[in-house]
Amino acid sequence: MAFSALSRPIMKAAKPNLLLCFDAFGTLFSPKGPVAQQYAEVARQCDFTGFSDKELQSRLLEAIKDEREQNPNYGKATGLGATQWWTNVIHKTFTPLLRNNQALPPTLVPKLIHRFSSSEGYEAQRDLVPAIRALRERISQQGVERLVIGVITNSDDRVPDILSSLGLNVSPLRYGTPFDASALREKQFDIDFHCMSYDVGVEKPDRRIFNAADIMLSHIIRARYKETLTESEMERWQKVYIGDEVAKDVVGAAEAGWNPVLLDVDGNSTEITSLEDTPQQTLEDLFAEHASVRVGSIRNLVSWLTGSEWEKR
Incomplete structure (x- = not known):
């Protein structure tokens, strides 16, 4: 679906930092067959x-x-x-x-x-790898100073290996697992961290798995910038979560204080406002108007966030 407002740039975000997290199964990738x-x-x-x-x-x-x-x-x-x-x-x-x-x-x-x-056994969501990389390259043009991308998923510990095999450059940072802070400072990753229910001990929609992502964000800020993420600094972060299930992803994220985006590839959830039909505006303004939104693809999500179409390389 084409965007009607892509030619209009997104206004500079009121919150200059973006924590963008994805569900894994059914969102970033799916089984190649039953x-x-x-x-x-x-x-x-x-x-x-x-x-x-x-x-x-x-x-x-x-x-x-x-x-x-x-x-x-x-x-x-x-x-x-x-x-x-x-x-x-x-x-x-x-x-x-x-x-x-x-x-x-x-x-x-x-x-x-x-x-x-x-x-x-799995295939990536269409255009997944180039979409994530286009987001990394272009998001600063929309007034976002810092971008951290994570995965929050009900899963065992296979997810990082699956994403790596699909072509994404995945950080070693997992909730509850020691990591080398120097690696985060010296290298740019497509996925900065994972919060898997296997490690956290609870599953979505439990808000504690979303809270675990806040802890991971603090680790990353400390490792990359040698800064402590205080409560007031956390207020400067817009937290957006993308998943394919209403009950676990949309409801769970909203109740944890996140802004939820439903990945609705088949266009079935017509009661939720479509991001493709939403004029470009700040994320804060968008979610002040809508409790949640839906989007048809990761590519369209990135196009909306960056305010422009992009070509695969």
Whole structure:
């Protein structure tokens, strides 16, 4: 969809700094095909046959439900860890499908673990990488002094690896994980930090996972600029969150004091104002008028924020 007001520049932001965070699954990337279908495909590549896709899907859903009950938060709560958690899910999915004293193919688990930790199993939102980089290059022209981009997601710890495999330059900074502050000063990243429910211990819409992003922002400001982010300085930051689910992303972000943007690729949420149809204005003015807005693509979001169209390189 074309913008009707892109030729008009955005007014200089009242808040000169922007903390822009994204959901991961369904927003920055999505599975290349139904997960159960991909499981079946990999199994057959490993010469494991004799099951239907419908049967496998049922077993997979049961396995995930069972593992969540036994080892909450992808195994973090019981010290199991995400890799072993998914290994258990795979075993619980396929073991009931074995026939005639078969054994699980030894390559099945590592192939599936790798697939769903990389671009082999996921595809990026259209124009994701050039859009993020165009935002980095152009946002200062709209009066934004400092831009920090993060990920806040209900997920285990695979997300940074997935985003890296999709071509983004990802910072090592994760909530609850030690990091090398010098790396943040010496290098520009596409994604500055991650707040994953696996690390934070709560899931959206719980406001504590959004509050964790404030802590990450403080770490980054201290590392990059050797400044302490006081409460008054925090007031100079506009906090915007983009996700694809109303209940978890829009409602959760709003209740945590963030400005929510719904990524609505299919255009189904017509009750929410479309950013593509919104005249250019400051973010503060936009969200003073609308509790939330929706946008059809990451590209359109960046075009609105920067006030101009851009070409992929």
